[in-house]
Amino acid sequence: MMDNFENPIDAFRLVGGRPCLDFTNTIDGRSSAHPQECLHSLADLLKWCLRVGLLQEELVQGLLEQAKKQPAAATTEFERALALRETLYRIFSASARGMRPAADDLAHLSTTYAATLIHACLVSGDEEFAWAWNDEEHWSGYLLWLLAKSAVELLTSPDVRRVKECPGNKGCGWLFLDTSKNGSRHWCSMEGCGSRAKRQRQYRRQRSAIAQ
Template identity: 40%
Template sequence: MTQPPFRFDLSGGRLCLDFANTVGGMRGVTPKERLAAYPDLVEFARQTGAVNEAQARHLLAEARRRPAEAERAFSDALTLRETLYRTFLARAERRAPAAEDVERLSTALGAALAHRRLERRGDAFALGWDADAGALDAPLWPVVLSAAELLTSDADADRVRVCGLYETHECSWLFVDETRAGTRRWCSMQDCGNKAKARRHHRRTREQRQA
């Protein structure tokens, strides 16, 4: 029986952060890799709307036809992901991102924007992407644009956070805190938030028993 595709958690609030979060757990300690091969990259892009269903099918067919190129595109995707993670972690920690990471993103942005196109939609125009679905790096173009838009929006960039369980080396996910008071601490209340809540309850109960 064919296994259903892995469902990516999209709680980062921006496409670029969701992409950075395709490593679960704690980077460097207990990482859970969610991108094992090029088809996983296409599936992430499909689930997030970075490519549509037809484009996803075409990309997978092209990857089967050009496996070496697909492997290079996948390797570049992982490099981009880690560059994004380092850059936005620096923002979350109120540090300046490394100059080489900013340069890599700038180069990637230039490559992505070369595929930007005007599209006619009814009586209006909109910005879209090159219709050449055979470009194996197409899933990355919207990711890079998302990163550039977030970095250049001071109000949003200042709200980039790292999960509160980063302090205990359990989770390294990033997110944009869009709460009015700016008090969101967890990447997901259902996961890390509940875990932290249960720990606080256990600690209080133990302290009460010892009092």
């Protein structure tokens, strides 16, 4: 959870461990009574993609130019991305609690991924193969493909069992991949919710000692 939700995007704390999880964390205090939106435009989303390494700066600038030329498509892309974000949150939150995600949410992710995958192709590198976007005319689907791809890869890997949801007492609700050896990570970060919880424990112990 961020200490100040108005922090610029390049200062966002990245704790998820996967782009799809960090994407769900672009709402601060998600489980609180007053969650705060951190993304307000497609430009914000593109800057966030640059921040997490999904896009390179040159491509971000190119997509921004495309968005200026097609504002309606840019608005639609942004709205679809936010809708996908909420779907991903519900899916991974349910998984973190040992529950089955809703069939409608899995269908939404599946449909989004399948619809964008037709514009991707396999390319060969020096030592391995990879998926790449291959349709500049359908630039508006590129972000959805990157986000859906990250989610599908995590969901279909054993790592999905390591996804957890931060129980921070200010309604954090951020999702993260627990990569600790013994699976003991409890908070989104020790600098944020973990530190606050520690201070609260110390305060309660002090109050208890005084009362005695």
